[in-house]
Each structure stands twice: as structure tokens, then as C-alpha cells.
Amino acid sequence: MICMGNICRSPTAEAVLRHQLQRAGLADQVEVDSAGTHGYHVGSPPDPRSQEHAALRGYDLAPLRARQVTALDFRDFDLLLAMDADNFAMLRHNCPSPELQSRVALLLDFLPRGSSHMGTVAVPDPYYGGEQGFRHVLDLVESACEGLVDHLQQRLASVRT
Numbered sequence: 001m002i003c004m005g006n007i008c009r010s011p012t013a014e015a016v017l018r019h020q021l022q023r024a025g026l027a028d029q030v031e032v033d034s035a036g037t038h039g040y041h042v043g044s045p046p047d048p049r050s051q052e053h054a055a056l057r058g059y060d061l062a063p064l065r066a067r068q069v070t071a072l073d074f075r076d077f078d079l080l081l082a083m084d085a086d087n088f089a090m091l092r093h094n095c096p097s098p099e100l101q102s103r104v105a106l107l108l109d110f111l112p113r114g115s116s117h118m119g120t121v122a123v124p125d126p127y128y129g130g131e132q133g134f135r136h137v138l139d140l141v142e143s144a145c146e147g148l149v150d151h152l153q154q155r156l157a158s159v160r161t
Contacts, residue, residue, distance in 0.1 A: 006036030
């Protein structure tokens with residue numbers, strides 16, 4: 001899960017996906033992490049507002065710490081999911097080899113069919129906005145992670161057969 005600074009959107013997405021994978025019985029089969037395209041906040045905890053709104057929905061962001069995407073992430077992870085087009089473009093640009101670019105996608109590409117959020121193209125950065133922005137991020141991320149878990153279940157099932 002990747003956003004710009006790794007203190008709002010991507011740690012929220014990491015925690016939501018971990019929770020949903022746990023519920024689906026896949027937590028031990030899928031590695032989840034988050035990072036930022038920029039190193040502005042390396043080592044910092046998630047934004048207190050992100051932590052507060054996530055906690056209201058049962059997600060714990062407190063142990064997470066910001067880090068910057070590295071070249072190894074492209075090799076070590078099957079999917080690098082950007083929160084918006086700018087971070088998507090930066091990931092593609094910084095990808096260490098052309099054959100790994102197919103691992104870069106947008107998180108919202110996984111919105112389930114029929115989702116009330118269909119047509120939304122980015123998880124907006126809530127950093128400079130109000131409380132509603134953090135709730136909206138959670139709404140989008142929860143919905144997209146549902147679709148992502150379905151995708152991962154299918155992918156894992158096809159590997160087993």
C-alpha cells in the first residue's frame with residue numbers, strides 16, 4: 001500500500017487489509033506492508049487523525065511507522081498498490097526494471113463491482129482537510145480491500161490447483 005508520505009492513506013490501507021485478511025483466514029498467506037513515495041515522514045507514526053478514525057472502526061495503526069518505497073519492494077511484493085495517479089506514476093517511473101512494472105496498480109482498481117464508490121479513481125489525501133476526509137478514506141479503502149481480498153483468494157486458489 002503506497003501513498004506519498006506513508007502517514008495517512010497507506011497505513012490505513014495496510015491495517016484494513018490485514019484485518020480483512022485475518023477475517024478471511026488468509027493472514028498467514030499474504031504479506032502486507034505500506035510505504036511512501038517520498039521520505040518526508042520516515043520513522044513517524046501514522047497521523048493522529050488517521051489513527052483516531054481507524055480506531056473507531058477497530059483498526060490499530062499505532063504500531064506502524066512510515067518508510068519510503070525501496071527498489072527491493074518491487075521484487076519482494078507481487079502488488080504495489082498506489083492510492084492515486086501521482087503515486088502510481090512515481091512508482092512506475094522508479095521501478096527498477098520494466099518486467100516489474102506490471103506489479104504496480106491502483107488500490108481502487110480492486111473496488112468490487114456494484115460498489116457505491118465505482119468511478120472513484122483515487123483515494124484522496126485527507127492530510128489538509130477535515131474529519132470527513134479521514135472517514136472517506138476509510139470508506140474507500142474498506143471497499144477496495146474487500147475486492148482485493150476476493151482477488152487474492154482467487155489467486156491463491158489457482159496456485160494451489
